[in-house]
Amino acid sequence: MKKILIVIPSYNEEKSLLKNYQAIIEYNKKHKIKYDVILVNDGSIDNSEKICSENNIPCISLIHNLGIGGAVQTGYKYALSHDYDIVVQFDGDGQHDIRYVKNIIRPIINSDADMVIGSRFLKKDKDSFQSSKMRRIGISIISFFIKLVTGKKIYDTTSGFRAINKKIIYLFAKDYPVEYPEPVSSTKILKMGYKIVEVPVCMKDRVNGVSSLKNMWKQIYYMFNVILSILLVTRGSDK
């Protein structure tokens, strides 16, 4: 039986935190599954820490904000030290749906992939949240560059809904990009010869809280940085 950990990086998500955690616990009970959860509280300045301790939510509270890369890597380090077989990154804002976790981990359990990305853009579902037009253009530009550098097409380059196996847990716990982690880490893994598979998922619209990428200049700056990061990814010295 594979040990599965769901890592929830969370910054100032006090409004949706408890609801999301309870949804996972309900799902576990209903389907007689054991998804372990670790919430990484990325130096939130709201009541996230209080809510976690009051409700016995397994939580690592970072003493300083590190950003999504640092928070998720903390989860990977935790997974490595607790010998988990599969880690699923699950965003703390309520956009990801626990029911898709089984689809995301299946290719790993079947040894068909080292990393699985839950993709919003494989299934054309009108009801599902497809993200704004600008973001979709940005995502396809990033996709183009990843294909340029690795030869492999990834449709949802910024999806945080992803699962990795033990080999990748070890790699990411050791070294994980601080900025733009999703596209850069995918590129690095592909360059090292690991296998990435995408499965279709539906994501919900952000219910509470604010996305961290708001205005246009920031988005252009982000795009420029991601593209440069992707172009400069190396194979690294170990596999």
Place this chain on the structure above:
Amino acid sequence: MSINLVVLSGIFSVIIILLVLYLIKKENVNIKYSLVWLVLFVLLLICLFVPGLLAFITKMLGFQTSSNMVLSLLISVLVIINIVNTIINSKQDKKIRLLIQEISIMKSNDKN
């Protein structure tokens, strides 16, 4: 600006750009901090090799010679970069202090 100076500045700019890209690739520097060096020297290269651009900017800013202008602008940018680095260093000081305090408290909790 004399042709020697243009070529020399151009070579220097290319070396710096390659060096910064190499450092980013080897993951010795963060992209967000090195971006300013890349942008600066790419802009310098553009000014050096687009005919007339350097002379135009020199005249517009009121300098006598292009070499004076390039030097002054570079120094000004370096000052700004240094001030930004000072801010970054101060933030890092804060983070380190926080780490020291938290770890020390943890150690003393373990002991007691």
